[in-house]
Amino acid sequence: MKIALLGAGHIGQTIARLLHATGDYQVTVLDKNPAYLKALADEGIATAGVDSDNRAALAAQLRGKDAVVNALPYHLAITAAELALECGCHYFDLTEDVAATKAIKQMAEGARTAFMPQCGLAPGFIGIVAHHLASGFDSVRDVQMRVGALPAFPTNALKYNLTWSVDGLINEYCHPCEAIHEGETIAALPLEGLEHFSLDGTEYEAFNTSGGLGTLCETWAGKVRNLDYKTVRYPGHRDLMQFLLGDLGLKGDQENLKAIMRKSMPATMQDVVLVFVTVSGMKNGVLLQEVFARKIFATRDGAQPLSAIQITTAAGICAAVDLFREGKLPQKGFVRQEQVALPDFLANRFGAAYQQSRQVESIS
Template sequence: MHVVVLGAGMIGTTVVREVSHFAEITKVSVVDVRQEGIDKCLETAKSTKVHGQTASLATEEDIAAVLSNADLAIACLPHSLSLTAIKAAITSRCHLVDLVGSNFTEKNALSQQAMKAGIIIVPGCGVAPGITNFLAAQGIELLDEAEEAVMICGGIPRHPIPPLWYQVVFRLESVLGLYTKPALAIKNGEIVKLPPLTGLEKISFPEPVGECEMVNTDAHSTAFTLKDKVKNLYEKTVRYPGHWEKMKVLAELGFLDSEPIMFDGHPIVPRTFTESVLSPKLIGPSNEDITVVRVEVKGIKKGVPTKHSWELVDFYDHGRGITSMAKTTALPATVAAKWILQGKINETGIMPLENLIINERFQPFVDELNELGIQIKYNAVVESLA
């Protein structure tokens, strides 16, 4: 079977290397606008299955052209191209696993078209959204009445330095987007939008992480797919102490605004200016990072208050030579892709992981992630909250 990977960045390269190991896949085409990225990807993959192709990926027609002979594609593209890739996959009748989870309502409007094309599109198939989504969904499934689900995730440096105690693993543009976008959540059974950088709470993880802080961020598709199954649902993003306070000050002063202002007779976008200023200050002493995940679901089971929780603390992967965030983002997508090709996932339409990886599929999927080095730990005894 032929798989196309769209994008040869850090995540795309990780995806290519992993899927090239799957026996079901006979050909992997990595497509990017930059030959330099493709060359680096080919060198990393070291597989005769992998072939590179430069192409524009700016339009639906561009992407459809490279998907025309593929069985499945994995999109490792910027947020701005996610919807374009989905439309191209439908046109090409090509299954698609997409790492981006934003704009779910727009994407879901295309679900009927995907069904008619006989394909499945899995959006938000990374760590958050992704792993956090199906953990929350499974916790809800295990309860008779679900009161609250909290999805907590953060990518943080192993060796943090001041002043922000953070370093960029992917694109600062995406990080600031997370910081400025209202946070979709479920409150008392209704979808709400919470102001960005609100809901500050303290949280602790096992050493060497220790004390951290978290704020509300976007719950993505789960705000829609789990609305009728849980009374309250939130996503929280983790950083080291002090980071959120400083970012909130920048936001309050207008440095994260996207509306242009005049400076020295020229229009500038404050957020773009801030990205330029901050980028060199967010390069740490090493690229070693840590990914932390905790998902807690509370409710009632057989009349007893009960909590289910899962935790992941993952470190830079020295064996693969990749960041933890690259690993935990890429590998769920590769497993989902393999399951589609194997027929273990046979639905059609637009189906996020929380609709797919529950009940009988849940533990096998978690076991496969564990075998690949993503160790998700479950609090083995259901905890009474009485």
Template structure:
């Protein structure tokens, strides 16, 4: 951030923590940050954590964000805010987006929930401020990276379509044990949701809906074998934006071999209702531990033919490790999610866009080389065409 802003963060979990700390450490002009949570003590704890962790002068204020209604304190804070970062569970996103619209705030969220994203898109279409949606890791960074690969492929090979566009992310632990081969590094309800709700893909250049966990395959990335499978939400709006341009497009989640077979046993007969999501979450939480030592593995690829019919494939793979920021060590999932959220927020504040901005509408090259992104993901350079 190159000027002073008042940034409101809704939520006091791990991503909210990381976002607050990155704002202080990596903004040219540190903002004033307001942390709101339904449990005030948790918001106060996060505010102190940010203050203790930053090496820069900072102002961090905690406030009570009730489940229902508005307090006078909230009205005052919302009235002076520039940007509202929604780090709450996705089910609450329409409510928080409504506050942003009512108080003329720019808004950014993280949720992969499809129905809530559609609801916010309708709510914010005539808003005077900007609403940038699904801005985290997946959906978020991975979609912009995939879109860049597609754009560069078409430009370099002078074509207007591709056979395949694949993008995959795994939030993983360094080690995994039987029978589940997994450890929670982020929200268990988010994991259960993406395993049960349908996913949007392109097949034969047309958008279609497929069941999650219905196209499992093995993939080797940097010499390590993972399993990939369809999960909901990660494709963001690319199936709409690239229909008729890409034959096969999908988002898949990466896991260690054996995990998906175990999940299939747990979700047998559950369906994909809200009750089923809760049931699967409880089944997983009963045996899967929460683990602090994590890593992010991501992969994107485009495949197609040049105008002479030769088949080409371009791939990018990255691994994100925990990283020290200021005086705190951030987990990989925290920093990999918070950085794209803040790059999106900066984009919104500096462009002063209005209405809804989706992932396909973001100019990939400047975003992927932005000041919040590069320290986490590194630079993304245009590939060099071979000379023949």
């Protein structure tokens, strides 16, 4: 299967290496950064220097490929999907942007190829888990989805280090959050809905952020009382972000905030990803609750150390592509994350990254 991989950043490089190593994929990585491309080319992976703003040059590289895997920033998702449609390629991406996903869904209507956005961790794997658990109930009351990508050793006031895209981070903090409340689909405010919980003896907070639900609100409309998604952070993070975005007015000056964070907040490869899904409902006449909880850690094995967010995000999109290649997903039109069967995902050679993580046995 011939893959055009857009973007050679941390996540893109991990995706490229995973797919290339199988021998089942001919991967060509497209990026404008020659240093990123050289690192992959030295490993025998095909590369091409292309600016993502040059539509004609991108289209020329996509023609003849079977699929486009998009690991570019979220604001380029619509352009990448349009080019995939134009060139007759299947399309997969990692976007958490709600508007981009809706545009791609509309694009996919009547398409001869498949369009599957949101193939990362959240949205992505978290929705696969939630849908699987909820589908096991006779009737569902509440679905709570919590995900955090956190530094293992927080040292600053925000108790945060850059573990993934700054663009994506600020985007999810600034846009309305889809949810279902008392049976009605609503738009909740970002950074609201603050709650606290402990996991393995560590205290965390969680609050509303946009995009993590994927298409679950639409899929479960009329079938669930409450359904929501919240991002997990260490206590105190939310209040400081509210101060920056609200009190200092940086919500209206996001580029400046991103520049400040890139300049002053170190990135880290030593992180941990928390996945926590709780579903309650009726089963055989009894009100029951089921929980899926995982911690995925960074690894320093092998030639390239991998952060937990690299592992989980790359595993999500690689598993989606792999399951599609095996015919276990629809082959045309819009494909939702919840159309992936959780057992198939976890049994997949890429999805197994979530199986090898440590299952959390207790939560309070």
